[in-house]
Amino acid sequence: MLNRRRFLSQAATASVAAAFVSRGASPVFAADKVADTGAWRTFEVTTKVDLTDTTGPAKLWLPVAQSAGEYQKASAPHWMSDSKQIAIKKDSTSGADILSVEWQADGKRSIEFTQTVQTRNRTADGVAVSQAELDSALVATPSAPIDGIVKDTAMKIVGAREKDEDKARAIYDWVVENTFRDANVAGCGVGNVKDMLESGYFGGKCADINSLYTALARAASLPARDVFGVRVATSEQFKALGRAGDITGAQHCRAEVYLEGQGWVPVDPADVRKVVLEEKLPLDNDAVQAFRQKAFGNWEMNWIGYNTARDITLPGNEIRQNFFMYPAAFTSRGEVDCLSPKTFAYSISSREITV
Numbered sequence: 001m002l003n004r005r006r007f008l009s010q011a012a013t014a015s016v017a018a019a020f021v022s023r024g025a026s027p028v029f030a031a032d033k034v035a036d037t038g039a040w041r042t043f044e045v046t047t048k049v050d051l052t053d054t055t056g057p058a059k060l061w062l063p064v065a066q067s068a069g070e071y072q073k074a075s076a077p078h079w080m081s082d083s084k085q086i087a088i089k090k091d092s093t094s095g096a097d098i099l100s101v102e103w104q105a106d107g108k109r110s111i112e113f114t115q116t117v118q119t120r121n122r123t124a125d126g127v128a129v130s131q132a133e134l135d136s137a138l139v140a141t142p143s144a145p146i147d148g149i150v151k152d153t154a155m156k157i158v159g160a161r162e163k164d165e166d167k168a169r170a171i172y173d174w175v176v177e178n179t180f181r182d183a184n185v186a187g188c189g190v191g192n193v194k195d196m197l198e199s200g201y202f203g204g205k206c207a208d209i210n211s212l213y214t215a216l217a218r219a220a221s222l223p224a225r226d227v228f229g230v231r232v233a234t235s236e237q238f239k240a241l242g243r244a245g246d247i248t249g250a251q252h253c254r255a256e257v258y259l260e261g262q263g264w265v266p267v268d269p270a271d272v273r274k275v276v277l278e279e280k281l282p283l284d285n286d287a288v289q290a291f292r293q294k295a296f297g298n299w300e301m302n303w304i305g306y307n308t309a310r311d312i313t314l315p316g317n318e319i320r321q322n323f324f325m326y327p328a329a330f331t332s333r334g335e336v337d338c339l340s341p342k343t344f345a346y347s348i349s350s351r352e353i354t355v
Contacts, residue, residue: 040073040120042353043232045247045304049327049346051109056332057102058109061314063228063306063324064088064097065115071122072305074115081111089315096307096324100315116353117232119301125263134258137223141311143190143322144211146219149197154219167220168257168265172296175213175269178202181277187339188251191226191310191322206253207323209270214255223258225308228325232350233302237291240278241271242302248341248348251325252303266299 045065051058065074077099079086085102103109140146146154157174158167182203189208193215196202202212210226217224231250235242243250252271256264272292275281281288309324317330326338327346336344 038120040118041233041301042116042118043304044114044116044351044353045230045232045348046112046114046351047327047346047348048112049110049329049344051103051329051331051336051345052107053345054109054331054333055106057104058331059316059329060099060101060111061317061324061328062099062101062111062113063326064099065117065229065304065306066095066097068305069125069127071120071125071299071301073118074304075117077113077115079111079113082108083111086111091307091309091312091315094307094309094312096309096312098315098324102316117304119232119304121301122266122299124259124265124297126261127263129258129263134223137225137258138218138221140215140218142320143311144193144215144218146215148194150193150215151219153197154216157216158220164222165259165262168217168222168259168267169296171213171216171220171222172267172269175209175216176272176292177283179204179209179212179269179273181205181209181270181273183277187326188253191253206270206274209273210253210255210268213257213267213269217257225256226310226323227254227256227305227308228323229254229303229305230325230348231303233352235300235302237294237300238275238279240274241300244350244352246347247350248346250348253323253325254299254303254305265297267297268295268299271295 047062049060051060064077067074081101083101083103087100089098089100091098099113101111157170161167161170179202185205189205191207191211193212196208196212214224214226229252230247231243231252232247233242233244255267257267259265272295275288275291276283306325311320311322312324313320314328319335321328328338329336341347
């Protein structure tokens with residue numbers, strides 16, 4: 001018999017101290033080909049997991065979407081499960097909300113987790129934030145250091161530029177022009193910035209390319225952070241930038257940089273490189289160049305954000321994750337491969353709710 005439980009008030013979801021926050025609508029670029037930022041869309045996102053084939057104690061962690069200023073509203077999630085140990089827990093460092101599930105006895109081990117999230121297209125928010133929030137976006141992490149080769153590279157890129165916006169744009173342009181999307185990289189990549197720079201191999205996916213932007217920005221003393229989430233609908237811009245229905249493999253990492261007077265500015269150099277590869281267009285193509293301009297200062301919100309957690313240790317676990325946007329599980333066989341949803345086994349689906 002499945003037990004339905006309801007947890008997590010909307011107020012608690014929105015109160016994360018270090019969560020990604022954005023309010024207002026002060027565009028960095030005119031979003032002439034992006035839908036009205038004021039138009040809200042509603043998505044129901046459902047994750048199903050079945051660990052029945054495993055034996056012995058098992059633990060599962062699922063990322064939970066969080067409200068983010070005035071561009072994302074996350075409702076209280078609900079679930080159906082045979083587990084008697086289910087709770088929403090919060091990572092003390094990043095503020096990420098995590099659904100923690102445990103099974104002790106063998107037998108049926110499944111959960112269906114559903115959350116309704118509203119989004120609207122996003123520009124720079126124009127809101128000043130606390131110094132503590134900015135400080136947290138300037139620190140190094142094990143997978144994204146800001147000294148050594150990262151610092152040296154950042155200083156070469158910004159050169160003699162004095163204005164923060166000029167520095168942020170220079171780093172953005174450098175990342176767009178020097179990286180490429182490598183279709184052979186599993187999942188979203190690993191986001192190990194130092195390894196990328198030391199190897200000189202700048203191919204990767206969103207967690208690699210956008211983490212590179214974030215680390216270089218921090219090394220140049222610009223507050224920046226990654227935002228991890230999943231695409232939930234088709235794109236109005238390029239076919240490659242969206243998916244609806246079955247979104248099991250639609251995870252996507254984005255980035256933000258803080259600029260005085262503009263607040264948190266959304267950026268996504270990785271999507272520029274995704275368009276180049278998957279739409280089979282050169283970087284100097286007019287449509288790509290127009291999108292490149294938009295991707296510094298705008299996010300199309302056919303995507304929901306989970307958290308900004310880097311190098312996170314999940315509650316009740318000892319293994320550090322470079323980031324947290326996939327389901328994670330640990331069983332008697334060890335850590336389960338989150339990039340193999342069929343053998344994990346999990347699925348994620350989205351459904352747009354229209355009135």
